[in-house]
Amino acid sequence: MTYSAEVVAVHQQTPDVKQFRLRVDDHEFDHDPGQHVTVQFTFDGEGTEGDVEPGEEVVRPYTPTNLPGTGELTLAIKQYQDGLASAYMHQRRVGDEVTLGEPEGDLHVREYGNDVAFVSTGTGITPMLAMLRDYLDRGEGHVHFVHGARDREHVMFRETLEGLASEHANLDLTFVLSESEPSWNGRIGHVQDHLGDLFDAVDDRDHYVCGVPEMVVETRETLHDLGAPDERVYAEGWESDAVGEGDGDDD
Template sequence: MTHEATVVDAYRITPQVSAFRLQVPGHEFDYEPGQHTTIRFESGGEEVVRPYTPTNLPGSDELSLTIKRYDDGLASSYMHQKRPGDTVTVGPIDGSLTLADTDRDVAFLASGTGLTPMMAMVRQYLRDGSGHAHVVLGEKREETIIHRETLNELAANNPELDVTFVLSDPNWEWTGHAGYVQDHLESLFDDFDDRDFYVCGVPPMVVQTKHRLAELGAPEERIHSEGWEDGVVGDE
């Protein structure tokens, strides 16, 4: 089932990433945090369908989407032209990247906009979870870190949440972790057999991170991702 949603707010997060609040008055969105909806529109006589993940919790008439603009991206360019008062078509909410157990410690390992499904999952875990959560977000530079203020605020208000940023191309002033998320797993975590690991990002990052977790002793059933990434990335 699709809905016509009104853009009630649109604002820039980083030079290439914007957030959009979409509202369907009278409708309550019901989904598992981490699942995605779709934006649908016509271009050149053909329907374009692209998945985007709400960063907010379910139970309201709004969806909050974080969308990075790509120069050759039909859907991202379409959305970045939207302003408050415009309407967009959103599709059903579905997906397999959801919290498996709120009673276990968790790690959310993301790169770039792979963070978006994890924002709602983090909020759900802080509300319902009984253990420790650690978000590790990889980005290129400081100015491209999305939801940095939100994550830092969540960590400041929740002692059971840690947040670590990893930059692949930091400037000389950066004193945090450098490289890639998968490079720092062994130094950031000391237990790999009981914690649940959720991985989302560009396919090479997901595949490499899952392989590294397995090498460090994480059981297969403790490593969660959407699952399609392995089919598009080789083992080399």
């Protein structure tokens, strides 16, 4: 099943990420926060073709950052030089119609009574933010949100996250930049390299991970080496052959 959604707001989130608020009339989305929807359109031949021919249907997954229960979804989409779907979406304006697929996917909060960690890079933050909001509404434990970006300018949802941290005493927030910057006193490098310092123990909480496949694999290995049970690590990485060149919830 597909839905025709109207673009009701567009916001420039970072230099290469736009946030789109989409509304489907007479519908209420009921899905698990962390699941994704697909943006679907017919390729018109403009832009980088790659393996896609004009007239072919393009289907790409993006994860809503807002909670279900309304007819609106908020998608944060990064523009990629070779990304068909990201180029298509970045050309959308208020009032345009976008075709969406049903929410699906297996990334969602498992146990609300457990302590949790959300670990992401780039636009892998989108399911993490949705699950964080869900957990803060329903969870009973401690949550540590760890996010990696290239530099401060490319940190997505920073004000939103800092606002949530100020409102919830059970939320700790850590940003990691891959590029060193003047006056930045925070952590530098890759998020997976800091997990041993951030947690006294990793076997006492559930870990949710999202980013490019390489980051996901390395984070899984790091958590395993630190003593996290494999069954308490839930991860998702967008494989290139599943989403096409440059599209999807990764960085």
